[in-house]
Amino acid sequence: MTTTMMAALRFGVVGALNSLVGLAVIWALLRLGVGDYPANACSYAVGVCLSFVLNRAWTFAVRGPVGSGEVARFLLVFALSYAANLGVLTLMRALGFAHSLIGQGAAMAAYSVCFFLLSRHFVFAAGRLAR
Template structure:
């Protein structure tokens, strides 16, 4: 699969993941669950959804899931989120505190890191089978 097609699929998975995450938050808030638990549950569901869809559809990995593959995915998620926070901190220092510009830049860095690390570290061809 081409890099462009994989990136497009990754983006579509992200959009779907966002919709699912918001639905989980909405449902839990309606059930009286607080903001923090609803947010945590949403991220939990989102990480699982992201793993399955990116593995099978974006990067077309087949076969059984190895525990090392899951560990790599969670590591990539954490590193990408760290890059997000780093960019957000930088943007705040540049005068973009409480700004959609700062948040947008942070989201772009997160998405780029998550895609590239997923493609080359988590779901690289033949890697999951090892």
């Protein structure tokens, strides 16, 4: 298996784990009486941090101190990937897939592919090359 394929597989595992942790955070906060929006926001905050740490260390095997530029690039890539998600979702709705798992699935796929490629080639590339 190529290094890109292994990284993509690890990226998927991190995403699945991130989703489970996010749901657990939402569940716990809702049980504590926190509202939907704050619970969702906390879940995303935990998820972004977990994703950064696991993808940096495990998916892309970056070592050494974390630089502020690396964190800023990661947050930018997160925002761009989410924008790609919304763009594809909007397109799918225009194509007749409103309120559809097909449209949501296409949007999720766009987010994941965008996030993986930008993480590999923009966020964590310098750290991988420095080894």
